Amino acid sequence: MRFLDLRGTLSTLFRLGLNGLQLKSTGGKIRARNADDTDDVPLVGSSIQASGDSLTLNEGAAESGADWTMTISRPDAGMTQNLTFKMPPSYGTAGFALVTDGAGNLSFASSAAATNLEATDTTDLEFDSIGTVSMFQLPANAVVRKVAIVIDEPFDGAPSVSVGVSGELSRYMGSTQVDLKAAAGTTFEVDPATAAVGTPQDLIATYSAGGATAGAARILVSYVIPS
Known part of the structure; x- marks a missing residue:
């Protein structure tokens, strides 16, 4: 040797x-x-450490079609300390967002849990829907800003619908606040002005067909979690 x-x-x-x-x-x-x-x-x-401010992926890219470089860079200004970001241990769930705990630990979480970000859920209502129509789970501490029912096709008969939760069927919209027999394109909108609840709520629409043989509508619920 x-x-x-x-x-x-x-x-x-x-x-x-x-x-x-x-x-x-x-x-x-x-x-x-x-x-x-x-x-x-x-x-x-x-x-693996870099003395520069950036890391470049696919360095030898053809720069055409779907073959391009991707550069990850630190900010040009505003840093006041060394930062470490720890990636999540799994792929997460489809539709979830990458969030931080404020200490550099990243994870995937439902975007519905974000504060000061209004979200809208849509539920279809048909003339032959069952009596209790499952909608979605309202996150804990969320405030319902608006409930709207859009008539896509007028119902016949004497149908009715309310929006709420089990045990309080008209918590967010009462059956007297909407006319499902209205013309297509009509929107009934309610601000329920209800207080936030500290636990998740399973929202439901309670529907009575009243002999309807035609009709279609959409139930839109807009909500936000205040910070």
Whole structure:
């Protein structure tokens, strides 16, 4: 075994082993290359650090079609401390958002849990709907800003509908505040002005067909969780 004190090499390639991988100087960059110098190879270390402000993915992109680079950069100004972001341990649930606990730990959570962000849920109502129509779960501490029923096709017969929760069927809209027999395009809108509840609520529409053989509507509930 020999240890050599090398200052450098005149070649742009430095091979590790007779048929091993190589380090290459090209285009002002150092690349880890395969033995044939035909492709880049993985470079592994216990901690990969960058002295610059950005990391670039897909560095050799063709910059056409769907083949482009992606750069992750720190902010140009405003930082007052070192920051560490820890990624979630799973893929999360479809439709969830990436949120932080304020200490750099990231996780996936329902966007409905965000504060000061108004959301609207839509439930279809048909003339042949069952008596209790499940809508959605209103998050804890949410305030219902508006309930609207849009008539898409006038109902016949003597139908009625209310919006609320089990045990309080008209909490958010009473049956006397909407006429399902109104012309298509008519909207009935109510601000229920109810206080927020500290636990999630399963909203339901209570529907009576009243002999209806036609008709379709949409129930829209807009809500927000105040900060």
